[in-house]
Amino acid sequence: MRGITKRFPGVLANDQVDFEALPGEVHALLGENGAGKSTLSNILTGLYRPDEGEMLLYGKPATFHAPRDAIDAGVGMVHQHFRLAASFTVAENLVLGHRDAADRGLLLEPRVVEGRIAELSRRYRMPVNPRARIWQLSVGEQQRVEILKVLYRGARILILDEPTSQLTPQEADDLFQTLRLMAAEQRTIIFISHKLEEVMAVSNRVTVLRRGKVIGTVMTGDTNTRELARMMVGRDVVFTQKKQGPAQAERQVALELRQVSATGDLGTPALHNVNLTVHAGEIVGVAGVAGNGQHELAEVVTGMRRRTSGQVIVTGRPARGSNPLEAIRRGIAYVPDDRLGTGVAPSLSVAENLVLKAFRRPPISTQGFLHPRRIRANAVELMRRFNIAASSPQTPARQLSGGNIQKVLLARELSSHPRVLVACSPTSGLDVGATDTVRGLLLEAARDGVGILLISEDLDEILALADRIAVLYGGRITGIVERQHAEVEQLGLMMAGAATK
Numbered sequence: 001m002r003g004i005t006k007r008f009p010g011v012l013a014n015d016q017v018d019f020e021a022l023p024g025e026v027h028a029l030l031g032e033n034g035a036g037k038s039t040l041s042n043i044l045t046g047l048y049r050p051d052e053g054e055m056l057l058y059g060k061p062a063t064f065h066a067p068r069d070a071i072d073a074g075v076g077m078v079h080q081h082f083r084l085a086a087s088f089t090v091a092e093n094l095v096l097g098h099r100d101a102a103d104r105g106l107l108l109e110p111r112v113v114e115g116r117i118a119e120l121s122r123r124y125r126m127p128v129n130p131r132a133r134i135w136q137l138s139v140g141e142q143q144r145v146e147i148l149k150v151l152y153r154g155a156r157i158l159i160l161d162e163p164t165s166q167l168t169p170q171e172a173d174d175l176f177q178t179l180r181l182m183a184a185e186q187r188t189i190i191f192i193s194h195k196l197e198e199v200m201a202v203s204n205r206v207t208v209l210r211r212g213k214v215i216g217t218v219m220t221g222d223t224n225t226r227e228l229a230r231m232m233v234g235r236d237v238v239f240t241q242k243k244q245g246p247a248q249a250e251r252q253v254a255l256e257l258r259q260v261s262a263t264g265d266l267g268t269p270a271l272h273n274v275n276l277t278v279h280a281g282e283i284v285g286v287a288g289v290a291g292n293g294q295h296e297l298a299e300v301v302t303g304m305r306r307r308t309s310g311q312v313i314v315t316g317r318p319a320r321g322s323n324p325l326e327a328i329r330r331g332i333a334y335v336p337d338d339r340l341g342t343g344v345a346p347s348l349s350v351a352e353n354l355v356l357k358a359f360r361r362p363p364i365s366t367q368g369f370l371h372p373r374r375i376r377a378n379a380v381e382l383m384r385r386f387n388i389a390a391s392s393p394q395t396p397a398r399q400l401s402g403g404n405i406q407k408v409l410l411a412r413e414l415s416s417h418p419r420v421l422v423a424c425s426p427t428s429g430l431d432v433g434a435t436d437t438v439r440g441l442l443l444e445a446a447r448d449g450v451g452i453l454l455i456s457e458d459l460d461e462i463l464a465l466a467d468r469i470a471v472l473y474g475g476r477i478t479g480i481v482e483r484q485h486a487e488v489e490q491l492g493l494m495m496a497g498a499a500t501k
């Protein structure tokens with residue numbers, strides 16, 4: 001890519017970007033939230049047209065008028081937010097919109113498609129059931145489907161936009177293996193991530209963007225995480241976060257689960273007799289590998305999923321049924337892990353998203369009338385406090401960069417003065433600076449007396465924030481430890497289901 005420039009109203013997303021990637025290389029693309037990584041990838045895949053600049057593929061000028069042109073030229077992208085059709089099967093998603101398949105009926109033959117999928121998933125070690133429907137799959141599995149889809153279409157250049165932000169460490173390791181296998185076949189991998197250790201582990205070279213400009217390209221072997229962070233941010237990054245001891249034992253119980261059981265989306269048992277207590281001012285981390293009941297746990301507490309038995313008690317009062325509105329009224333805030341599905345309304349503006357839970361009440365509305373000026377003022381205030389980069393409060397949420405969408409979500413939930421906050425992977429997709437900010441906000445909320453249930457697969461995050469750590473395995477709490485006594489190895493074993501004392 002040579003001299004690529006892309007403007008959006010009020011934003012210079014890419015500014016004279018020169019970027020080069022080689023066959024057989026894993027090339028990492030780094031930069032803060034809003035630096036222009038996704039925009040550059042979207043240009044490379046024909047989703048956006050650049051305002052200036054040119055692209056060459058294997059030395060030949062290439063102009064893409066639509067994603068289809070890029071696919072035909074062998075460029076494929078796994079997007080930051082997946083784009084699979086949830087009610088279709090894996091096999092159907094792979095052939096969906098595939099030109100060859102439509103032209104030649106044979107390729108749509110389920111057995112042929114399934115055979116090809118089986119072959120690809122063997123070759124790249126990405127097991128997946130071709131007949132499963134997308135909604136039945138975990139995030140990690142869905143991502144495999146996205147990658148298989150790109151490979152299925154014969155991509156030689158693959159762009160992965162934050163592929164690991166929602167994967168377990170094990171799934172991420174598996175993905176890196178797959179990437180190496182693909183690079184060994186002389187494919188080109190462009191890898192976007194905020195996790196510097198991952199970049200160090202998997203890439204050959206790194207290009208850093210800052211505010212739309214290329215800051216530099218370095219060999220991974222010649223650099224380190226400190227230097228990369230400095231290139232991204234433009235100054236030294238000091239991680240100030242340090243969890244002080246637990247808040248002066250305010251021992252009031254904020255949230256209590258008694259013998260809670262629930263079933264998953266497939267109707268199979270997902271939670272078994274879970275007992276868990278979160279005190280006001282306490283952060284309880286729930287560690288575990290995805291798919292062990294975390295999602296169901298979060299949904300039961302926030303009233304989005306029915307319990308089959310047991311009680312959810314918030315500040316002493318048992319929840320009657322399972323009703324999200326009731327949960328909101330009782331002061332339960334929720335930061336879900338699928339920010340674009342459950343978290344925000346992508347087509348509504350930033351300002352509207354920020355009042356989604358407050359618009360029925362004063363000061364946002366009185367006597368059934370909304371007050372646009374207050375909605376705007378609320379947005380201006382929260383955008384400042386949470387450092388949300390958007391061109392205006394009226395900008396639709398979907399136009400924000402991934403990290404900024406996450407900040408909108410956090411701003412709305414934390415500003416609602418909750419008693420209990422259920423936070424699922426709250427810093428996923430955030431750059432180093434924003435991660436630091438969000439962790440600070442969570443600690444501050446705890447100091448203000450909010451009881452926080454922090455559900456995350458990121459053990460480092462849990463160890464950095466939680467007072468106590470519960471491990472969820474197979475829908476059961478297999479142990480609860482104080483953070484001071486937590487050992488990573490022990491937790492890892494518990495997460496893998498090893499028996500504990």
Ligand SMILES: Nc1ncnc2c1ncn2[C@@H]1O[C@H](COP(=O)(O)OP(=O)(O)OP(=O)(O)O)[C@@H](O)[C@H]1O
Binds near residue numbers: 009031431
């Ligand atoms: N479709 C769009 N319309 C208007 N502005 C956009 C659009 N897409 C991106 N932007 C803006 O362009 C800038 C770069 O965004 P981009 O999504 O490329 O960032 P990013 O580096 O991928 O960030 P993140 O790490 O948060 O995903 C941001 O200011 C964003 O708000």
Ligand SMILES: [Mg+2]
Binds near residue numbers: 037401
């Ligand atoms: Mg992005």
